[in-house]
Each structure stands twice: as C-alpha cells, then as structure tokens.
Amino acid sequence: MKDFIYADCAATAALSPDALEAMLPWLTTDHGNASQPHMSGQRAREAVENARETVSGLIGASHDEIVFTSGGTESDNWAIRGFAPASGKRRIIASAIEHHAVLNACREAANERQGATEIDTVPVDAFGIAHEDALPTLLKKEKDVPTLVSVMLANNEIGTVEPIKKLAGTARAYGAYFHTDAVAAAGKIPIDVADLGVDLLSASAHKFGGPQGVGFLYIKKGTPIRPLLFGGSQERSMRAGTENVAGIVGAAAALRSCCENMERTTERLTRLENRLLAGIRGTDHIRNGAEYHVPGLVSISFRGADGETILHRLDLKGIAISTGAACDSVRTRTSHVIGAIGVPAEYANGTVRISFGANNTEDDADRIAAELLSVVKEKL
Numbered sequence: 001m002k003d004f005i006y007a008d009c010a011a012t013a014a015l016s017p018d019a020l021e022a023m024l025p026w027l028t029t030d031h032g033n034a035s036q037p038h039m040s041g042q043r044a045r046e047a048v049e050n051a052r053e054t055v056s057g058l059i060g061a062s063h064d065e066i067v068f069t070s071g072g073t074e075s076d077n078w079a080i081r082g083f084a085p086a087s088g089k090r091r092i093i094a095s096a097i098e099h100h101a102v103l104n105a106c107r108e109a110a111n112e113r114q115g116a117t118e119i120d121t122v123p124v125d126a127f128g129i130a131h132e133d134a135l136p137t138l139l140k141k142e143k144d145v146p147t148l149v150s151v152m153l154a155n156n157e158i159g160t161v162e163p164i165k166k167l168a169g170t171a172r173a174y175g176a177y178f179h180t181d182a183v184a185a186a187g188k189i190p191i192d193v194a195d196l197g198v199d200l201l202s203a204s205a206h207k208f209g210g211p212q213g214v215g216f217l218y219i220k221k222g223t224p225i226r227p228l229l230f231g232g233s234q235e236r237s238m239r240a241g242t243e244n245v246a247g248i249v250g251a252a253a254a255l256r257s258c259c260e261n262m263e264r265t266t267e268r269l270t271r272l273e274n275r276l277l278a279g280i281r282g283t284d285h286i287r288n289g290a291e292y293h294v295p296g297l298v299s300i301s302f303r304g305a306d307g308e309t310i311l312h313r314l315d316l317k318g319i320a321i322s323t324g325a326a327c328d329s330v331r332t333r334t335s336h337v338i339g340a341i342g343v344p345a346e347y348a349n350g351t352v353r354i355s356f357g358a359n360n361t362e363d364d365a366d367r368i369a370a371e372l373l374s375v376v377k378e379k380l
Helices: 017-028 039-059 072-082 100-112 134-141 164-173 245-260 262-279 307-316 336-340 362-376
Strands: 066-069 090-095 117-122 147-150 177-181 200-204 215-219 285-288 297-302 351-355
Touching (some): 017 245, 066 072, 072 100, 072 147, 072 200, 072 215, 100 117, 117 134, 134 147, 134 164, 245 262, 307 362
Parallel strands (some): 090 117, 147 177
Antiparallel strands (some): 066 215, 285 297
C-alpha cells in the first residue's frame, strides 16, 4: 500500500512538535498536583498559570477570563447550560448549523428548567451564513427575558466563518449575551474576543495540534454563569477537578505555534485546496460553504454518489477523509448542516469532507483528487 494519507484534520489534528515538547516533562518527570502547596505542586501551578497567560494573550482576553476544560463539548455545554441569569428564566437562540454539543445542550437546558428555558433557531443561507435579519425579530420576542445567543465562529462540516462581530453587536444592542463555539476556528483564523464582542467562547486543543481531552472556555467578566462541575476549588472554584497539567501546557504551546505561523499555514492549505479542486474538475459536484472559510477544509457533494461508500473506498486505498462531523459518524443520514444549507437531494447523500493539516503535501492533494475521481466515476 502507498503511504497512508490522513486528511481528516477537522476531526482531530496531529499533535504538534511544540505541544509534545512542552508536555513531555509533565508526562515523565514532573508529577505535581497543581492544587498542592509543596514545591512539586507549585511548579505545576506555575505551568498552568503560564499556559493560561499564553492562551488569554493569544485571543485578547484577560488572564482570569480563561478556564480550562476537558474539551469543546464540555465548554459548549457549560456555556449553554451554565448561563444563569438571576431571574431563573432564560432564552437561548442558536443557529441551525451548530455542533451537536450546542444543539443537544440547548435541549437539555430546556429540560433542566422544566420549560423555563425557551429555545429558538436562527436559519442560515445556502452558504451556511446565519441570517442577520432574523436575529432582531427573535430578540424582540421576549425582550425582558435574559437571552443567550450561540452562533459558531466557523462551521466544522463546511468551514463557513460566520459574521460574529455583527451578530454579537446585534445581541448586545438588545441586552443579550453571546456565545461562540470556536472549536473549528481556534488556531486557524485570527481571534480577538474583545473585537468580536463575545461573552463566551469555546475551544478544544486537539483541533489545533494540542492533545485530546483538554480545551478552554473564555468567560467575559460579568457574564452570568454557574459551574457545571462541582467538587474542589480548582479553576477559581468554577471548574472542579484536578488540572490536566500536561494537556493544558500542550494546548497553550500548540495554540501559540498556530498563531505564530497562521499566515504561512493559510497560504499552504489554500494551495492544497486549489490542487484538490482542480483535480476533480469534470465531476458533477457542489463545493459547500462560503468563500471565507476555515483554511484547508473542503466539503464536496457529488451528484448521485454515496458519501459513506466514498469514505470506505478511499480508506481501503489508504486515505482517511470523512463525511462530516466525527461525533455523527455512526449515523448514515444526511447531516443537519447539509440539510440546513439546502443541498439538493441528488447531491446531499454524496457529501464528503477533506480537511488538510500540518503534515499534508501537494502530492497528498493530487492523490486524493485522483482517487475521488476514480471512485465517483464508478457511479456509486
């Protein structure tokens, strides 16, 4: 078999060398618990706080506005279910193409409050961009009820980057709070929470070259939120549980590396995208998503094809791609994102996602394109 090609970096990226180097001491020789007062514990505490300083600086936040979590799902759940206005009643408005970590957390939030939480949806256009005009109408609906708007910064399936600054500004004008799921965007496009105007932002390290099992939630000072996990006093009593020191240190190192090399990486990934798309010219397909999208993420729907079959045929050829979100891979139905953007039925089932990362080359893009061309021409 030819060399294996991994082109599913939107599901999880390879651990960056910088992250691995930063983590190794905390996986081998340094074992301190960051909550302990002895010297070993205090070294671990210093490492965590240095990582917090790094992460906060990279996204324009204050040091005490970053709380480390186990990843994007926890961060999203905390933002949605932890939103806790003093009145007890609340509303949550989310876009139609949010990750299941947001959508299912919204449903659970409604159940937890026995109907005291109302959920509304912002529709999207054919490119996956949230309808800005729909938001004021929803915000006016019950203007006296504390409201949280949740729209992802970039979509994990089609790559579309949303106009978060405008949407957050509209929410703020109506007295609402704003959360953005930046799991698909962090480390790939510039993020400045102050410029975006968001109150909450979720991220996950394994999407930008950090380890799996660690992420963070940005919580703007003054945002009404209660802890989701209870126990010890870690993370300023906001998130109980012994800190994952190695993971936190690795996450910070990976994010720093991504941000420092972002311009060069974007140029390289764009070249790979263009080579891939040039290689499948002549096939009947739709490129999904907006022009402004996460670099290196390509969602394609082939007419009359079956995405699952394409995935498995390429896997047998030593190429890993996906049909969409990893969290939904056990289901064979068309994803809610593809449905929300209105991909025609004759194309929708033939959707695949190719997402390039740090280790991919132009030869990889050419080979993927050639194999896609071969498989699709078989009239699957």
